[in-house]
Amino acid sequence: MSAAMDPVWTALALSLKVAGWATAITLVLGTAVGYMLARWRFPLRDLLDSLLTLPIVLPPTVLGYYLLVMLGRRGWLGAWLHDNLGINLIFTWQGAVIAASVVAFPLVFKPARAAFEAVDGQLEQAAQVLGLSGAKIFFRVTLPLAWRGILAGMLLAFARALGEFGATLMIAGSIPGHTQTLSIAVYEAVQAGQDDVANRLVLITSVVCVTVLLAAGRLMPGQVANRRDGDRG
């Protein structure tokens, strides 16, 4: 059997695809929402913040149920998508992306909000005085200053999306090659008593997670570098 056909590698490829898309989506949305909550004053801001943080505390099965009821063929959003756009999300990898995005979203927008709030307003004012437009200030001053916090959130979101299980199983099912991600494949293998497959899957998952952590350390030398600087100084 060639490596490309091996179900273990298929599951890994699918997991990376789903987690990658979920990370991209949460990165864009989380950064935008984080900025909005950090800078704009509007009523019910704290309530909105709490609502958006819910996926961290809600059990994945609760989220999965909400998504199933909402996006299912008889759900209000699912029925609309199906009737108007011909889109069906249940039992598709795109459905898995949505489940992973929902659970990973707070992990990006929370640190993003904190990072934007920590940006020194005087630097932005200076850019304004120098004649930069609003969008340019955001992309050339604010975002670069907040980037480290957002990046930290992004890596956490990727790791969380990679490990998503409950909500994904409920709305995307477990279709080998289509929606059976690593974590679901592990569950299936254990259920079926295929310990050899389970062993390989958990080994691969662990290696991927350690790699993500190491990459996180590389990308964000943050604390370690600071300490070193401190030693030198």
Place this chain on the structure above:
Amino acid sequence: MKRHPCHYLLAILLSLAALPGLAGDLVVSAAASLTNAFKDIAEHYEAKHPDAKVLLNFAASGTLLQQIAKGAPVDVFASADQETMDMAEAQGLVANAQRRDFARNALVLVVPADSAIEIAALGDLAQGAVRRVAIGNPASVPAGRYAGRALEQAGLATALQGKLINTQNVRQALDYVARGEVEAGFVYATDARLMADKVKVALEVPLDIAISYPIAAIGISSSENASSEKAASAAEATRFIDFVLSPEGQAVLDNHGFARP
């Protein structure tokens, strides 16, 4: 001295930890399709024997077998097929002499109640209007294994390959049909009855083997190191199995649509 709040938390946690594993508990692992029937049976059993406390654990038969094989403290195992019980026997978890068949069932193909798709035979699943069919994962769900066998014999296994949605147990297949997420699903006749308002039976799936449910006590065969506590739970397990096979237990199963063994 003022106590730290952690002390109280610890005390609560410890008292909770002491709850499971009470001596008189009988742990029964039963196939997902038996969920309603066995809840009912356990109620009748506890009413008859006030000293007994039945803890029910439902999942796909294959899942239950894996739990037992990995050492889950289960006293009685009721499977939805002979094959899973054969595997339990092969692993030395149950003794052949202990095994008894207690019910029969039929496999049916269900469609959403408002479905307009004509399905009169298994071959009709190949039509384009049927895009998804829910089936228990054959690796661990007996209903999926029976269905896979029927599709194989009808020569449809490859034609339907891309349409099959594997589920964790038979009840999940039922749920997907009831929600209209799939055009059809394989479940037991007893499952279809539970959601008669949301699903309708399109056909009874023809099978060359009978769907019969075996039940057995777990771990009685290894009696050489049996303590008195173990002997007591073995006696309790036998008492429960006898109850399931008694006219009273059979009447409950009748009510839930199961046929006699």
